[in-house]
Amino acid sequence: MKWKFKLRSSAVIAITVIIAIVMITSAYFELQQGKSELYHILNDQSLALIETITESSVNTINSGFEIEDLITERLLNNARLIRDLDASGKLTRQKLIDIGRANNLYRINIFNKTGDRILSNRIPEPGHIHGEEHINRFEEIEPVLNGSENEIVIGLKNAEFSGDQRYAVAVARTGNKGAIVVNLDAKDLLNFRKRIGIGKIIQDIAKNSGIKYIALQDTSGILAASTNIDSLDAVTGDSFLQAALRNDSVYYRTVPFNGNDVYEVVKRLTYDNSAVGIFRIGLSLSEIKNVENRAYQRILIITLILAAISIITLSIVFTSQNLKTISEEFKKFKTFTSSILKNMEEAVIVVNSNLTISLINHSAQKLFKLKEDEVMGRNISEISVFNFLPCIVRSEQSIEKTLKIADEEKCLVISPTANYDSQNNIESYTVVFDDITGKKALEENAKRREKLSAMGELASGVAHEIRNPINAIGMIAQRLQKEFSPGENDDEFNTITNLLRSEVTRINKIIKQFLDYAKPFEVKPADLDADDYFDRIFQLFQAEADRRKINFRMFSTNPGNIKIDPELMQQALMNLVQNAFEASGEGGKITVHYKCMDDRVEIMISDDGRGIPEEAKKKIFDLYYTSKKDGTGIGLSITQKIIEQHRGTISFESVLNEGTTFKIVLPQ
Secondary structure, X not given: OOOOXXXXXXXXXXXXXXXXXXXXXXXXXXXXXXXXXXXXXHHHHHHHHHHHHHHHHHHHHHHHHHHHHHHHHHHHHHHHHHHHHHHHOOOOXXXXXXXXXXXXXXXXXXXXXOOEEEEEOOOXXXXXXXXXXXXXXXXXXXXXXXXXXXXXXEEEEEOOOOOOEEEEEEEEOOOOOOEEEEEEEOHHHHHHHHHHOHHHHHHHHHOOOOEEEEEEEEOOEEEEEOOOOOOOOOOOOOHHHHHHHHOOOEEEEEEXXXXXXXXXXXXXXXXXXXXXXXXXXXXXXXXXXXXXXXXXXXXXXXXXXXOOOOHHHHHHHHHHHHHHHHHHHHHHHHHHHHHHHHOOOOEEEEEEOOOEEEEEOHHHHHHHOOOHHHHOOOEHHHOHHHOOHXXXXXXXXXXXXXXXXXXXXXXXXXXXXXXXXXXXXXXXXXXXXXXXXXXXXXXXXXXXXXXXXXXXXXXXXXXXXXXXXXXXXHHHHHHHHHHOOOOXXXXXXXXXXXXXXXXXXXXXXXXXXXXXXXXXXXOXXXXXXXXXXXXXHHHHHHHHHHHOOOEEEEEEEEOOEEEEOHHHHHHHHHHXXXXXXXXXXXXXXXXXXXXXXXXXXXXXXXXXXXXXXXXXXXXXXXXXOOOOOOOOOOHHHHHHHHXXXXXXXXXXXXXXXXXXXXXXXXXX
């Protein structure tokens, strides 16, 4: 029996409408989910991008200031040299010309008390129409001429007779007779600023596809921007931008730009705890718009062809196309992510599922002393510095590991993360290396100080308890020697009592060292001439050096004044030098090298002795630790304490059978 099944037109319409509603609703929710995922990826990438730009900008500002400081110091050094020649009466125009040529100085001018130029290294140029007979710079160098300043930095200034710029400094002449002004052509400095400035960073990054504009803006206007920016909304009239300028949070919004919507991310740029302005980055929404448009087209097509039986097939085709489009967009975003990873501050490598390196960023190359072209496409097990990684990567567990890289120990936190494809298969691994060497050193120093403090307090208590009975024993031995006569074996009796008194004296000396270590040192800093101070220490050891035929040298590459407690610092330095003598054999070499800088003094004490074994390196500053037969283990502990009381640091490097170098850094 055959069943005839016939749908009425109303039923067909109803089914068609139901299918249409289901498909359109499904397409709508799929569109919203896709947009949400894309916006989430866009948020992550834009956050990483603006953080990278902000950090790069701060580094650029620091670099500019550092270069200007170096140029200023160089000009001041030349000016001081010329001042010395001026004071000796040996300064001539030819001498100024020679100094200018030798030191690449553009102009050297000598001014009298009233600001009139009396001597210069200028050689008149052919056809120069401007007179040089009556040049007065009183207003420019007034602080030096009136004696309120000995040295000033004039900085960048416009040349009077040309459109060029100069960078200048001025120092007072000896006897307050006027001023010496030295300047150089600022063209190289300005070109350097252009090459590495914030504007250059903005221009380079803005060339990447997907970035519509980048601008640095404050309340007064645009400070720097990509080339396609003519104007932007003012900060003062925009509450969104004002909120971004008030704190360090990252803000997002969609705004119109050149007739299209862009996704704008905004973050404040601060330097030295002061707000410089806000970075505004406009990212293209074209890909998201394309996805959105394609989804609307799909809805329209589904609506038009639902009357036909092929509606289901067509729906599957368009769904597949939509998924493929999203996958392609995701790949583009992955490429964008790779670009950002390369410029991250943390060291990052990416390996595929076979552990072959597909990306190594600049920080990783710097950390591991590698070049990109040497490792790309190679398996990590083939590279010596990475041969431990395969097990760690596949475990996907973060670990802390100490590595020796180019003779330097680094403590790293290694965090591997697996990346999965659309089929949930592992596509690659991202490995992030966080260098915590400095943090570990700070923790070790804190633990050592806490340990030494506790041991010092214990030593103080024990020493106080021992001192009285020891002194009593010494007094008894003294009375026995004076008041008692054994009648026989007098020599043996005297020998024993003398030995007893000698040992009591030695124990008292050790107890005094314990007590000295336990109590805080009272630092009484004095301003001293470094050469005189170190020469006195040199004289203390010269005789021993001659006796043992040791090449003992003490020198400075940058002499000056130092502010220290002379007695305490002498004790610390003598401990280190004495240790160097004890570590060096006959014919050895010991050097003491000191440098006085603007903000610190560095002292290096080196020997070519036996070195420090690896197992002893972590213990040499511990109280009571000693490798000497008759040592007390207090000397280096006291030395470290003296340095810390001066707010300084002490570190060392040692190679067994090659020698040891101790480095002291004292802030001034």
